[in-house]
Amino acid sequence: MNWLLEPSVSTFGPDIDQLYYIILIITGIVFFVTEGLLIYFLVKYRAREGRKAEYIHGSTRAEVIWTAVPFVVVLVLALMSKPLWDQIKEPSLFPEGAYEIEVVARQFEWEARYAGANGEFDADDSFTLLNRVHVPVNQPVILHLEAEDVIHSFFVPDFRVKQDAVPGRRIPVWFEITETGEYELGCAELCGIGHYRMDGLVVVQSEEEFEAWKQERVAANGGQP
Ligand SMILES: [Cu+2]
Structure with missing residues (x-):
């Protein structure tokens, strides 16, 4: 898959690109789902003759879910990136004989x-x-x-x-x-x-x-x- 980035020419390039695409796909899905819902609700609850606004408190369960899911996703991404980051940035792990x-x-x-x-x-x-x-x-x-x-x-x-x-x-x-x-x-x-x-x-x-x-x-x- 290289329709977005020029192919890399370094040994660690493909690993970076793989992480990049994983993050792009996750954030891409979140983007289209949230924007889609936004547009759907904008249309569904648009101002109409005779419809009154209603007060709602919100949903604790929904809030827990939409906080916990991104937390887990970000945590998993961090754990996936850590070894690659160390391999590239940690001087004590640099290859010998460079x-x-x-x-x-x-x-x-x-x-x-x-x-x-x-x-x-x-x-x-x-x-x-x-x-x-x-x-x-x-x-x-x-x-x-x-x-x-x-x-x-x-x-x-x-x-x-x-x-x-x-x-x-x-x-x-x-x-x-x-x-x-x-x-x-x-x-x-x-x-x-x-x-x-x-x-x-x-x-x-x-x-x-x-x-x-x-x-x-x-x-x-x-x-x-
Ligand atoms: Cu400069």
Whole structure:
């Protein structure tokens, strides 16, 4: 079922979409039933010649039911989401051996920082990129998100990844992408006058392509692609 959302390309994307559709179906049913009843009663009890308004107190039983049912539904949804949330957001559960990149958000651009061979981000062979993040396919990747000025939000819809970048914090985000290609990256937090142009691309490459690209960048001593 993907007539609403573009198919996801991350390992946890299908699980997120499944939850999304379950919630959409439940809220959709509730929406049509309540709006339908509203219209039905509006017509049924419309003002008519000779009909008088009547005082009723209400029904305790009905109130208990329409409070308890949503409570149980929301509770079940929360319990269903919890393991997925932990898998995606809990740093202690992140996959081992991930490739790590620093991503710094500032008004109004994204800077990706790649570590040198020694794993340090300030090594001679480390380099940075503007508004582009290259990552390898089929391999877990951790981005360390930082912000230099205000709150931004790293959002790649095709990955089903969205995370705020907050000044003073270094927030890890992980994903594993299953298809090579170029995916749109946007800032999902209104961050100032240039917010609309704070976009970029995430380029997902095969491992060989990614390694070759890195060598190229190191040889060019950073710079833009
Ligand atoms: Cu922004």
